[in-house]
Amino acid sequence: MKGYRVWAEIDLSLLRDNIYNLKKHLNGETKLMAVVKADAYGHGAVAISNFCINNGCDYLGVGDSTEALELRDSGVVAPILVLGAVIEEELPLLISNNIELAVHSKDLLTKIDEESKKQNKRASVHLKIDTGLHRFGISPQNCEGIVETISKYSNIRIKGIFSHFASAYRDIERTKEQLNTFMQTVTKTCKKYNLKDIMIHIANSGGAVALQNSQQNMIRSGGALYGLIGNNEFKQILSLKTQVTYLKKVYKNSLVGYDGTFKCEKDTLLAICPVGYNDGIPTCYANSFEAHINGQKSQFAGKVAMDYITLDVSNIRDITVGQEVVIYDRQHNNIFDVAKKYNLNRYEITCTLSKRVKRVYIEYENETIKRFIKSQKYYHPKKNGSRKTALTP
Numbered sequence: 001m002k003g004y005r006v007w008a009e010i011d012l013s014l015l016r017d018n019i020y021n022l023k024k025h026l027n028g029e030t031k032l033m034a035v036v037k038a039d040a041y042g043h044g045a046v047a048i049s050n051f052c053i054n055n056g057c058d059y060l061g062v063g064d065s066t067e068a069l070e071l072r073d074s075g076v077v078a079p080i081l082v083l084g085a086v087i088e089e090e091l092p093l094l095i096s097n098n099i100e101l102a103v104h105s106k107d108l109l110t111k112i113d114e115e116s117k118k119q120n121k122r123a124s125v126h127l128k129i130d131t132g133l134h135r136f137g138i139s140p141q142n143c144e145g146i147v148e149t150i151s152k153y154s155n156i157r158i159k160g161i162f163s164h165f166a167s168a169y170r171d172i173e174r175t176k177e178q179l180n181t182f183m184q185t186v187t188k189t190c191k192k193y194n195l196k197d198i199m200i201h202i203a204n205s206g207g208a209v210a211l212q213n214s215q216q217n218m219i220r221s222g223g224a225l226y227g228l229i230g231n232n233e234f235k236q237i238l239s240l241k242t243q244v245t246y247l248k249k250v251y252k253n254s255l256v257g258y259d260g261t262f263k264c265e266k267d268t269l270l271a272i273c274p275v276g277y278n279d280g281i282p283t284c285y286a287n288s289f290e291a292h293i294n295g296q297k298s299q300f301a302g303k304v305a306m307d308y309i310t311l312d313v314s315n316i317r318d319i320t321v322g323q324e325v326v327i328y329d330r331q332h333n334n335i336f337d338v339a340k341k342y343n344l345n346r347y348e349i350t351c352t353l354s355k356r357v358k359r360v361y362i363e364y365e366n367e368t369i370k371r372f373i374k375s376q377k378y379y380h381p382k383k384n385g386s387r388k389t390a391l392t393p
């Protein structure tokens, strides 16, 4: 793509296909939360959120308050849940923007109630139950106690109860145990306190696909939407590309890059490309990773630097400055496979693409899928710079 040094090409038509394919797994009434934390796993939260909401997703899940407010500020009015912890100072803006909050303990309840009262609002909260991940969350035996406490606060509404699987992609037995604990806790609590019409959610992408009864009335998906879970039904939507900015001939025995870790076995043609570890290229790719130029493989020569990589392009036919270089795409260096090979977390690869990497969105029409997906439910573009009031379904 002319004009960019390094860019992530994000194929929204594939995102639409992934939503469609995921929905085919869902029980009829199950809602779909698009997990867009960490800038939508590096894909760009605002663009991805708008697209997901306009193409059949019902909810957005973010990691923290800043991410929630970024979406509201950009005009997203769909329901947003902060999946992680919030701090007291963040409450006024979160409540005024109708951001839903995860409750992990009794700690902030009084503050949430007071702030909501001040704003003449009722905050919506989702109780997070720790069923085995042992990070945040209320232990199952304390769930009823929290509901009892919340029932005394007139400005807090329990909108949901949720939990999170610890190993949905690797340990199905452990996942089933978590689901069991969760469902027992939910059933008992809802019965005792007559909680009706609340959102029950535990499944991530892996859980939703592997265990249909984990879906309940909402699933939270990131990996399947971005095509990063190694399942062919869900296609990787991101390609990372750069271009050759400089070509250089060096003699046999030259040492390339910092610390000279690549020694040229023969006279060698090198291509310098403007992407480095500051853009999200892992340093472990040194002297090993193969980029693709016109479908031909080209090995990293030397260490990955902050701003540049160097490729051995001696064998590439018709190489020129300006030529496109593919670091990842679906055919060459699928991110799931690369992560396995280099012992990286597959999400880490996209999450660490820095802001220097331009996100470029492309989309092809697929009318069949478009018709299937319910559309335009929550998203209304921002008008005159004003912040839209969030919808509460």
Ligand SMILES: Cc1ncc(COP(=O)(O)O)c(C=O)c1O
Residues within 6 Å of the ligand: 035, 083, 164, 203, 204, 205, 206, 220, 221, 222, 223, 224
């Ligand atoms: C609380 C929570 N729910 C859902 C997800 C989505 O998981 P996945 O990407 O496996 O679909 C995440 C992601 O880490 C998460 O933290």
